[in-house]
Amino acid sequence: MTKPIYVLNGPNLNRLGTREPEIYGTTTLAEIEAMCRRAAGKHPLRFHQSNAEHEIIDWIHDAIDQGGGIIINAAAYTFTSLAILDALKMFPGPIVELHISNIHRRESMYRNSLVSQAATAVIVGLGANGYRAAVAAMLELINRKAK
């Protein structure tokens, strides 16, 4: 059975496309989900967003039990959540950390990602297209491991 790719999104990302378009663009999260599903093709994909830390942790636990890879935009939890980092460290497969904006060009509080300590790869600054790139990269990482 093919293990699904989990695409996990953190707080406030459900409001994408509604404000700060100069930083985050105009694409909504629903459009990003459709983009991810197209990029994944036949590969199963679970797409989630929550404003609650514990829900994100529960989805990481689901992925530990049944996922092939995790793509995560933990939003503000990226910089604060040791609990999300601890959960990600338990995941045995590839993890792609993703940010729509280039966090390294921003204020200092956005530069120290905890998630990066568990990530296989990091994609930042490609806007919503970063999700498409992340799914393509994840398929390669999963297939490379399977060979």
Ligand code: CA2
């Ligand atoms: O660039 C990213 O993807 C971020 O993870 C987005 C987070 C921010 O805390 C990170 O530093 C970088 C914030 C998301 C805020 O959500 C918005 C939703 C609608 C409009 C504007 C922002």
